[in-house]
Amino acid sequence: MDGRELAGRSAVGHRSVPHTADLRVEAWAPTAEGCIGELVRAVVGGFVDLTDARTVGERVCTVLAASDPDLLVGVLEEVVYRMDADGELPVAVAVGPIEGLEGARRVEVRFTMADAATAALVGAVPKAVSLHDLDLSAGPDGWTCRVTVDV
DSSP: OOHHHHTTOOSSEEEEEOOSSSEEEEEEESSHHHHHHHHHHHHHHTTEEOTTOOEEEEEEEEEEESSHHHHHHHHHHHHHHHHHHHOEEEEEEEEOOOEEETTEEEEEEEEEEEEGGGSEEOSOOOOEEOOTTOEEEEETTEEEEEEEEEO
């Protein structure tokens, strides 16, 4: 995102970005944790409407990674895994504080999950998170992140 795209935007948000055949999204927030949570909402909202989905419980996971972008991938891979393995999608996400220093990062993520069968499909279902052009970084106006999801 460049300066023109940042002007006038809300403090927290996301958008879809045109991409051939895959789902590409960007998100922003004041913190890295907020940015990761917003990106999860963007990815899930890119293929389902959870308005009438039935909540089935809460799931907690800990993601370990070597870098902040790797944390982002780990959280999104958990979403894809839960969808495939358990038929569940997050209707809400809370990303705990990122802990650790360079080379060893850790974050706990709490998902409120819904039964995917009760959600309305609005796009292609994600299969994997692409590592190409992945980003999670701090800037003068907060954190931004972007990802391409293979569908």
